[in-house]
Amino acid sequence: MTASPGTASPAGGALPAPLDFVVEALAEAGALAEREGARAVALLPPGLAAEIEVPEECALALYPDRDGDVACGLGSTLLERLIARARGRPVxxxxxxxxxxxxxxxxxxxxxxxxxxxxxxxxxxxxxxxxxxxxxxxxxxxxxxxxxxxxxxxxxxxxxxxxxxxxxxxxxxxxxxxxxxxxxxxxxxxxxxxxxxxxxxxERAVRAAVQPLLGEVERRHARDHDRIVSYFADLIAEARAPRRRAEPKAVEAKVAHLVAERNAKLEALPARFAAKVTCSxxxxxxxxxxxxxxxxxxxxxxxxxxxxxxxxxxxxSLDRLTCEACGMATSRPAACDDRMHLLCEACAPNAQGRIACPACAKRR
Ligand SMILES: [Zn+2]
Ligand SMILES: [Zn+2]
Structure with missing residues (x-):
């Protein structure tokens, strides 16, 4: 039985798409998977079970409401892992x-x-x-x-x-x-x-594409840093000028506590905003x-x-040529003096006079 979008109804036993995908992906990876309405039972080879971190024998459910159910709906870890696995193999x-x-x-x-x-x-x-x-x-x-x-x-x-x-x-x-x-x-x-x-x-294209995203991460990092600093500055100022009379020792203890809390929050920021870029x-x-x-x-x-x-x-226009020094493409090559190596504008920025050829230097 297959489900088509818009016609899936749990009452009719039609299977919603994410479960379809999970069952097919598991079967393709060597598991036995059988559907039962909006649920499925699966028996996984040990290697696969370890890889996607689910028990070798498990019940998959779109809406996990029983003990031991493995969620497989949109946003579930299992679905994400199977999608990542499918994406790992280029078409x-x-x-x-x-x-x-x-x-x-x-x-x-x-x-x-x-x-x-x-x-x-x-x-x-x-x-x-x-x-x-x-x-x-x-x-x-x-x-x-x-x-x-x-x-x-x-x-x-x-x-x-x-x-x-x-x-x-x-x-x-x-x-x-x-x-x-x-x-x-x-x-x-x-x-x-x-x-x-x-x-x-x-690699060059990905670097260019992620540059603005990394810039946004940095801006959010700086914004959160400033917010924490100003929030605690206000609290510390308030603690130093209590409305009611307070023991100086108690005030200092409160300030020290706030400073420690602020520092802990600031120290946690770099890990939260450490950007990791992966590509495949x-x-x-x-x-x-x-x-x-x-x-x-x-x-x-x-x-x-x-x-x-x-x-x-x-x-x-004619295909851009491959720079013989760096391997990038160029539509405006220059040639080196000794071996006529074709060089891009980064490798030979100045075409006047003798070129210090990186391709010749590699051969020496
Ligand atoms: Zn080059
Ligand atoms: Zn050369």
Missing amino acids: STSARLAADPPRPAHVRAAADRFALRNGLCEPGQISMGTAVYVAASVAHVVEADDRREGLVRVVVSAHDGGEPDAAVGAHLDLAWPSALVQPSAAPLAADGRAADWIALRA VAALVIAEVPAALVSLRLRRRKESRELVARLPAGAS
Whole structure:
């Protein structure tokens, strides 16, 4: 029996959705779980029972009203743990973008706009093919005095870590499926380097996304600190100027007591506002996208280097290149003097004169 929202009625024995989810998640994890109306009984393998911290044999209830019932409704610890467990395994999908390849005139215009900050770039041959991209959705949680969740997405080329423009990334956002995205005939693979680029860029994106949240935590921390200080300052002032006559010793004892209480409250604050940020990959989409490949000849003084840049369908500019020093993406690379390493603006902020190349330094 299954329940659909709005039709669940305990009298009819229909199962509300959270219990459905819990029973299915437990069964998938190797437990025996059987529903009985708005309740269920479950027999868990010892490992699973220890992991989610419930007895090996237990009764699950949406409304735990009997002794030993394990709550599994919205907000219950068990439901949260099973959701966390399900989220722990990223969903990965292979897809292809059924879009027309870019027109040659468009490709030439995009190639002409590409520039090396400290040298020349000559576009050469253009060919049509496909490119594989990996779009990763990375979930992050900020836990302090409250809990905030969010999602960032990073898209990288599986070939070289290049980064397509936002329009291509938007097509690969399966939370809002585009009609152009179709299942791939065979599963696509990306090598381990794609995982490295995703980890690197997701970390940067998560840092940027949680920055305002950490700022809010700090502000609440400061606000609570000020409130405690001013609240106790008032109490201490009152204690020092009692309305009725009091023994000076009794006054001092009261003040000392208030000071100790204030200090204890202040000392407890940092633990309450210590922010913990965790993140995990929630979903991966590996997609094949029609793309134009443009060979570029880059020149810097006497050195030169060939490379193949990509323009995927739907993009208005060539993929950003991967900085050979830090692994981030750049649309305005500079080349180092000795080996023509391509460097981002952070690694080579000044393209005038000789560049102290971090990529060359790594090789030494
Ligand atoms: Zn860099
Ligand atoms: Zn170099």
